[in-house]
Amino acid sequence: xxxxxxxxxxxxxxIAAVVIVTRRNPVYSTIWLxxxxxxxxxxxxxxxxxxxAVIQVLVYAGAIMVLFLFVIMxxxxxxxxxxxTVTRRRKAGAALLSAAIFIMLCAAISQSPSVGGAAPLxxxxxxxxxxxxxxxxxxxxxxxxxxxxLAFEVSSVLILIAIIGAIYLAKKRRPAAPLRSASPASVDxxxxxxxxxxxxxxxxxxxxxxxxxxxxRHP
Amino acid sequence: xxLAGALYLSAAIFCVGVYGxxxxQNLLIMLMSLELLLxxxxxAIVAFxxxxxxxxxxxxxxxxxxxxxxxxxxxxxxxxGLSILLAVYRKWRSANAGEIDMLKG
Numbered sequence: 013x014x015x016x017x018x019x020x021x022x023x024x025x026x027i028a029a030v031v032i033v034t035r036r037n038p039v040y041s042t043i044w045l046x047x048x049x050x051x052x053x054x055x056x057x058x059x060x061x062x063x064x065a066v067i068q069v070l071v072y073a074g075a076i077m078v079l080f081l082f083v084i085m086x087x088x089x090x091x092x093x094x095x096x097t098v099t100r101r102r103k104a105g106a107a108l109l110s111a112a113i114f115i116m117l118c119a120a121i122s123q124s125p126s127v128g129g130a131a132p133l134x135x136x137x138x139x140x141x142x143x144x145x146x147x148x149x150x151x152x153x154x155x156x157x158x159x160x161x162l163a164f165e166v167s168s169v170l171i172l173i174a175i176i177g178a179i180y181l182a183k184k185r186r187p188a189a190p191l192r193s194a195s196p197a198s199v200d201x202x203x204x205x206x207x208x209x210x211x212x213x214x215x216x217x218x219x220x221x222x223x224x225x226x227x228x229r230h231p
Numbered sequence: 232x233x234l235a236g237a238l239y240l241s242a243a244i245f246c247v248g249v250y251g252x253x254x255x256q257n258l259l260i261m262l263m264s265l266e267l268l269l270x271x272x273x274x275a276i277v278a279f280x281x282x283x284x285x286x287x288x289x290x291x292x293x294x295x296x297x298x299x300x301x302x303x304x305x306x307x308x309x310x311x312g313l314s315i316l317l318a319v320y321r322k323w324r325s326a327n328a329g330e331i332d333m334l335k336g
Binding site: 022025030032041048052055061064067083084087093098103110111114118128132137148160164168178 | 233237246248251262263273284292293297299300305310314316321325326
């Protein structure tokens with residue numbers, strides 16, 4: 013039963029993936045992306061990872077898909093903007109390259125002794141496995157916050173940086189403020205050659221200029 | 232249903248994603264193809280973890296923690312990628328990778 017479900021959802025996910033990369037209108041691609049994420053979530057359930065299945069639907073089908081739809085609606089692309097100028101030759105080259113990667117991966121999988129000798133995915137869970145005792149969420153939490161806590165902290169810093177970067181990139185730029193008519197030495201903190209040590213008073217003035225926010229002088 | 236079957240499925244999804252990144256010019260669909268790539272890798276990680284449970288009896292959830300972290304990276308990538316797309320669209324009025332060729336020699 014598990015195997016049949018796995019094969020059906022696998023075929024569906026490949027079909028959905030092909031549809032995603034071939035639609036001209038990105039809205040259709042996004043809708044098919046939801047179906048793709050759901051099939052992957054079914055695969056996770058069959059592989060005995062129910063927590064990941066839920067997270068997959070929540071994060072991908074819930075959050076990332078909505079992000080894509082937001083951007084599509086924000087851009088409001090007209091049909092003539094969706095026309096692509098990819099030549100037939102380049103498409104054939106891309107297909108050839110990805111087929112070559114697929115063949116190489118399949119060869120590697122079929123010839124690997126550790127994959128060939130691995131336990132089947134339908135084998136019963138070992139006695140000490142968290143799912144055999146109920147929920148795997150507790151085990152994932154313990155593993156994440158004890159053994160893999162450094163990776164967890166690094167990924168949280170990454171997300172923080174991504175938030176800051178996304179806000180900075182997507183923000184509307186105001187027209188650039190006119191350059192201050194200060195001495196050239198104070199423009200970007202680099203002193204021109206020959207100006208080794210400025211006069212103490214000048215240094216104070218410079219520091220005062222630097223401490224003053226730009227917007228205060230030129231609103 | 233064996234580990235090899237899951238890995239073949241993962242390889243197929245990955246290659247469709249590679250084709251999408253290479254053959255499309257719409258930046259949105261290129262980003263979606265990147266999501267396909269990440270999902271294919273996640274599937275392979277979970278299948279390996281399910282199959283090699285006996286290899287790490289004291290940490291059976293390790294692969295799933297790795298997948299959660301890949302998920303966080305994917306979310307960060309989607310957020311930054313889409314905001315770059317917005318900035319590009321503001322400047323060039325186009326979301327087509329073929330028209331953004333300022334760096335072309």
